[in-house]
Amino acid sequence: MFFALIADEINIAKIRENIFNLSDEELIKSAKLLNLVPIPSNKYELEELIKNISPDYEKYPTTDKRIQLGKKLFFDPRLSRSGIISCNTCHNLALGGVDGIGASTGHKWQANSSHLNAPSVYNAVFNARQFWDGRINHLKEQAKGPLQANVEMASSSDDLVAKIKSIPEYVDEFKKAYSNDIDIDFDLIAASIGIFERTLITPSSFDEFLEGDINALTSTQKQGLKLFINKGCVMCHNGINIGGAFRGFGFNRYQYVNYGDFRGNENNRVKVPSLRNVAKTAPYFHNGSVWTLVEAVESMARIQLAIELSEEEIKDIIAFLKSLSGKMPQIVYPELPASSDETIRPRLDY
Template sequence: MKKVLVLSAVLASALFAANTDEALLKAAKDAGLRALPATQAEVDALLKEIGVTPNQFTVEKAELGKKLYLEPRLSKSGIISCNTCHNLGLGGTDGVEAAVGHRWTANPHHLNSPTTLNSVLNSTQFWDGRAATLIEQAKGPIQAEPEMATPAELAVARISSLDAYVAEFKRIYKDGVTFDNIADAIASFERTLLTPSKFDEFMGGKLDALSKEEKAGLKTFIDKGCAACHTGVNLGGSMQAFEVAGKYQFANVGDFKGDANGMVKTPTLRNVTKTAPYFHNGAIWTLEEAVKTMGSVQLGIKISDKEAKSIINFLGALDGKIPAISYPEFPASSKKTPKPEL
């Protein structure tokens, strides 16, 4: 009889846990959270759903785009690449408060480099949301004087001076090397930078994918209202109001005030443990401080040490598997290649 009672208690406990987990999964979905797409066709479908026009993806484009993402000759100096500020070995960021570009110039608005990991799934690009697609976004840093400082014509001239690139572009694009095609190839590569995590397994119905502590953190994250802005497939990536309930203590670091309406692109929380420092101006270096600051600035609440720790436990479950990227061998410069300008 005693064994029967023990077995019954175990079964009841397991059933309660399963029901609780299912309720948490439902709450996460109701809050707008969702799993990463598993294929490029699913990426296309999701982008259309959130109002973003996808580019036409091919593996060949992505391979070319990988080279261009890592190609330093796309910068005027010949020493800066997309990977300089969006280092794939550093969570797609650079690990400094404000991006540093051409001639060691810090971003004039003291803006932090957002991650390129999963960035294709943002509904908007740049902190002020001025670009709708990755193609538009890719053109910006290449041409911006404080970043790569390369006019479109120079970028095309550099790539067009390298026969191996010219041949590759001709195979993929009817019109060969153009600035639009350079950006399209880079955007195609960035489409592959998806980082599936155990959170995605949980959202897919694998209820034991998260630990007890991570599930508790997810519940705290939802209950506290964090998912109001950090929602969707990227747990961020859309334009949201900032300083909703209070003043950001480091608002005077840089002069960025958002778009014309004071809206700011909410950063993705995927791989957030790897992308310090935080906020648009990189003024906060720890997740604990970032979580507590969000509570006061955005939600008008005090998040305790215990609650912050719980939420951080969940955030760790968003660390995903970063695609293995092999470093390419670039074609040698030719006599036609425009010289670097330091």
């Protein structure tokens, strides 16, 4: 085992060193050896993958009715105490799944107390870990956070369940999506939103490239990919989400360290974010302190790798990052069921 590990490390170092001499076919092979993984274009394969990585899939398999229900809940601002904040407020699906502001802002116009930036919900299903400190690995458990957080949607779980139960069409839809005697509780509401999130997947030209289409990337993008590998970005940003799996370091050399009080997990480590659609999700980093990809890439080289990149190298890497801008799923804006006389009214807490 020990020797195997060393052998692997030598191989990785060799691949990185030789990457500029490779043909397109060899580049694809090497990228895969370095754990860059495509979103499968085959629908069946994709569903199998999602099944394997979703901890609650067995209990709650994806069905069309559940997706439609979860979509309504995702877009329904009544899930918040004020009645005006939905998941889509901060994870705007028309805007790359983010809000595009530095610190996310929720109930009573409060900014996130640690100045945290909203990561995208697109492809979040592929994250082995959720949140900037990577504390949760589960979309269902994740969704419970913002629904209740005071600075986000500020709803109590009891209020939330009461609201849903007061809307006859929702009750009916839960029955149709699950079973006639289903008990609508907080867990099931969160699970339904998580099931919708399983569909928020954006395959890109990089995936086509990894699946063997050597013309899917431009020559500048291929050069950027080679730099991404050669310089070592790939050591942290890998897997199907080109990130999302584990935590990198960052604070000791971080220029904007005092922008907000977030310091990562107990070991001061930050989750390595996914780079899918990164060209659409400025501002960057956990605290939204950086607005341009040029500065983000330049800082990464300095902070994480202790190297300097030339302007040309940064340009090529950014060209590669743009190949991660994927095809967004077409989402029809849902019509939400009407409240009833019993539905708890909005509370803005002025």
